[in-house]
Amino acid sequence: MTKVLAIESSCDETACAIVDDARVLSSVVRSQIDIHARFGGVVPELASRHHLGAITPVIRAALQDAGLTLRELDALAVTEGPGLVGALLVGVQAARGLALATGLPLFGVHHLEGHLFSAVLDGASASLPPHVALLVSGGHTELVEVRGLGRYRLLGATRDDAAGEAFDKGAKLLGLGYPGGPVIDRLAAQGNPKAHAFPRSMIDREGFEFSFSGLKTALLVHVQQRGQPMTHAELADVCASFQAAIVDVLVHKARRAVRACGLDRLHVVGGVAANRGLREAAIEAGVADGFTTIVPAMRYTGDNAAMIAAAAAARLHAGCTPSVEVHTSQAIDEERQRIP
Secondary structure: OEEEEEEHHHHHHHHEEEEEEEEEEEEEEEEEEEHHHHHOOHHHHHHHHHHHHHHHHHHHHHHHHHOHHHHOOEEEEEEOOOOOHHHHHHHHHHHHHHHHHHHOEEEEEEEEOOOOHHOOOOOOOOOOOEEEEEEEOOOEEEEEEEEEOOOEEEEEEOOOHHHHHEEEEEEEHHOOOOOHHHHHHHHHHOOOOOOOOOOOOOOOOOOOEEOHHHHHHHHHHHHHHHHHHHHOHHHHHHHHHHHHHHHHHHHHHHHHHHHHHOOOOOEEEOOOHHHHHHHHHHHHHHHOOOOEEOOOHHHOOOOOOOOHHHHHHHHHHOOOOEEEEEOOOOOOOOHHHOOO
C-alpha cells in the first residue's frame, strides 16, 4: 500500500488529497469561483494570491481528514503543469518545502495525466487499462490513446476554444454568469436540442481535431439577430441546442477514435465530464457500439488533488525517478511523460 499526499493548484482550485494507491483517504478542494465570477473568468494574479492564503489550511485539512501525519506518508506529489505559471508555483513551492522537511520523494505530475487517473479513483488499483480518453475541460479538449502508464498518444485536440471554454463563453453571451457550463447543462435538460440548428464544426472531417470558435460565433449571431431569449422555455431551447452541438461533435469523434485504435473502452474525463448530456451520450454510444464507457464520480471530474496523488502512486510503483519540472503547456505525450 502506498500513501501519497498531492497538491493541485494549476488554475483556480487549491486542492490537497491523500490516497492509498487509488483509494481516496481525503480530498479537500477550496474553490475560487466566487472570487473570479464578477470578472467573467479566472484572473491569474488573483488566483495566485488566493492560492497563497489557502495552501497551508488545505494541506492541514487533508491530513486531518485522513487521520494521518506527514511521517506516515510514502511520497508527495504536485501538479507541475500545464496551468497558470503563478498558480503552479504556489503548489510546487509548498510541495518542495514539505519534501525538504520530511525527506519524502516528490513527484511532479502532468495535470492531464491526473485527469486520466480520475477514472480509476476509489477502484481496485491505480493502473490504467488500455482505452481512448476524451479529455474535456475549460482549457483542454483532446482525444488520447492510452496503452498504460506513460504510454500516451495524442490523437487530436482543439484548434481554438476548448469545450469548457465554449460553454462558459456561450453562457456569458446568454447572460447566465460564470462558470456557465453547469447552468447551460441544467437548462438544456429542460429544452429541445433540435430547436436551433447550430453548427457541428469538423464533425465529418478526417482526423480527430476539434473546433468550437465557430459555434460560439453562431450563438453570437443568433442573439444579435433574435435578441436574448424572452422566456424560460426559449432559453432552455437555446441552451439545449448549443449543448447538443458540442456533445455531438465530442461523442462522434470519440466513437471513431475507439474504432480506429481497436480498443473497447472510452474514458470521459475532465471538468466537462460532469456535463450530464455528455455523460449520457457517451454511455449510449458505448452501448450502441459495444464498448465500455467510464466516467469519473462527479466529485473527481473537476480539478482535484486525488487524481494527482493516484498518478504519482502509479509512477512510484513503476520505479520512476522523483522530479518536478514546472511547465505551462507541455503536451501529455511528450518525452517526459513516458516510463523508462
